[in-house]
Amino acid sequence: HAGFDAKVLNNQPNNIPPEYVWSDEDKPSTDIKELQVPILDISSFLSGHDNHVAASQASRLVSEAAKLHGFFLVTNHGVHEGILARAYKCMDTFFDLPASEKQKAKRKWGELSGYADSVAGRFYSELPWKETLTLRFSAQEKLESGTETVKDYVSKTMGDGNEEFGAVFQEYSEAMNTLSLNIIEFLGMSLGIERRYMREFYQDNDSILRLNYYPPCKQPNLTLGTGPHTDPTSITILYQDHVGGLQVFVENQWRSIAPKPRSFVVNIGDTFMALTNGIYKSCLHRAVVNSERERRSLAFFLCPQMAKVVKPPTELLEVSGQRRYPNFTWSMFLEFTQKHYRSDKNTLQKFSDWLRSREVIDNNLTDRVSKRE
Ligand SMILES: C=C1C[C@]23C[C@@]1(O)CC[C@H]2[C@]1(C)CCC[C@@](C)(C(=O)O)[C@H]1[C@@H]3C(=O)O
Ligand SMILES: O=C(O)CCC(=O)C(=O)O
Numbered sequence: 001h002a003g004f005d006a007k008v009l010n011n012q013p014n015n016i017p018p019e020y021v022w023s024d025e026d027k028p029s030t031d032i033k034e035l036q037v038p039i040l041d042i043s044s045f046l047s048g049h050d051n052h053v054a055a056s057q058a059s060r061l062v063s064e065a066a067k068l069h070g071f072f073l074v075t076n077h078g079v080h081e082g083i084l085a086r087a088y089k090c091m092d093t094f095f096d097l098p099a100s101e102k103q104k105a106k107r108k109w110g111e112l113s114g115y116a117d118s119v120a121g122r123f124y125s126e127l128p129w130k131e132t133l134t135l136r137f138s139a140q141e142k143l144e145s146g147t148e149t150v151k152d153y154v155s156k157t158m159g160d161g162n163e164e165f166g167a168v169f170q171e172y173s174e175a176m177n178t179l180s181l182n183i184i185e186f187l188g189m190s191l192g193i194e195r196r197y198m199r200e201f202y203q204d205n206d207s208i209l210r211l212n213y214y215p216p217c218k219q220p221n222l223t224l225g226t227g228p229h230t231d232p233t234s235i236t237i238l239y240q241d242h243v244g245g246l247q248v249f250v251e252n253q254w255r256s257i258a259p260k261p262r263s264f265v266v267n268i269g270d271t272f273m274a275l276t277n278g279i280y281k282s283c284l285h286r287a288v289v290n291s292e293r294e295r296r297s298l299a300f301f302l303c304p305q306m307a308k309v310v311k312p313p314t315e316l317l318e319v320s321g322q323r324r325y326p327n328f329t330w331s332m333f334l335e336f337t338q339k340h341y342r343s344d345k346n347t348l349q350k351f352s353d354w355l356r357s358r359e360v361i362d363n364n365l366t367d368r369v370s371k372r373e
């Protein structure tokens with residue numbers, strides 16, 4: 001296929017291709033209100049300098065938001081502006097490359113890493129108006145052997161002349177790793193569990209950095225940059241540029257989250273919702289596009305080690321009642337999103353059903369085998 005080239009599509013005389021047109025229910029609405037989300041000044045909290053009232057006030061506000069829609073902002077995060085500026089510069093250089101160059105890093109079916117245009121060959125209708133580059137970051141490999149998975153992947157798939165690109169996104173991922181472990185520690189404390197529990201659960205994480213590039217679209221009200229979904233991952237740290245476009249579905253209506261320079265948007269994902277037995281919510285969100293300006297966002301998805309079993313700690317079971325989700329490993333859930341199901345608003349429920357159906361099949365198989373013996 002010719003691949004997705006928004007410049008070509010925007011210059012066609014008539015409408016954008018039908019496969020990019022979303023259902024009337026999902027089309028963006030023009031009258032949309034902003035959602036005010038709490039702002040967490042994470043450094044003063046972690047350094048313990050501020051008094052406990054401020055910390056508990058921040059903790060209460062964030063905890064309320066996490067129980068309602070799972071979105072909040074983080075400021076004073078310790079990520080230097082320089083690395084953000086270099087990341088955006090490298091992102092723009094990459095997405096400005098000719099399609100033939102970008103296709104060198106093309107994502108393989110069933111895998112997550114690599115370049116994907118919206119015609120990623122996975123879906124054939126309601127396509128997102130975006131191009132993405134996804135890079136795997138392993139904190140465990142960095143900790144245990146100093147391996148720089150982002151840098152190595154870039155030099156392996158994008159070849160020479162991309163040293164700066166690999167170095168920038170290796171450094172950016174490491175900054176995101178540090179910040180996400182600080183945030184997850186804060187969330188653990190706001191849930192009243194032992195302070196180190198969450199940091200230790202995610203210390204050896206196997207996470208995902210995704211670069212989202214949304215070209216302008218001449219009919220922005222017919223399509224979406226990223227469709228309605230909950231993130232299957234644990235927590236997402238998103239930097240959105242000044243253009244804006246992120247929307248969250250709260251109390252039955254779409255609300256916008258306005259860009260705030262030098263702050264990150266953080267949201268809870270499905271895996272962390274399961275880990276907290278549903279106390280903190282993973283919520284529906286999407287990204288809209290516009291006809292004038294390109295929009296770029298950087299999303300870091302914190303994920304546990306592949307084989308680690310996701311089940312709530314006992315302290316949380318006491319306060320949240322019976323189990324809401326079966327035990328699962330992140331690798332199974334990730335495989336589900338990459339090979340069996342397009343993440344949308346029901347991913348975790350569909351995954352739970354799929355798991356149970358597999359258990360039934362496995363049990364039948366073992367029964368039949370044991371009967372034969
Ligand atoms: C584990 C993941 C799958 C998606 C990337 C992510 O790292 C977290 C968000 C997921 C996604 C963005 C949700 C909307 C649908 C999707 C297909 C997309 O628009 O890219 C999802 C990603 C995926 O590649 O499956
Ligand atoms: O680009 C955005 O604002 C949101 C992207 C997103 O939700 C995602 O990549 O999971």
Ligand SMILES: [Fe+2]
Pocket residue numbers: 229230231236285
């Ligand atoms: Fe998302």
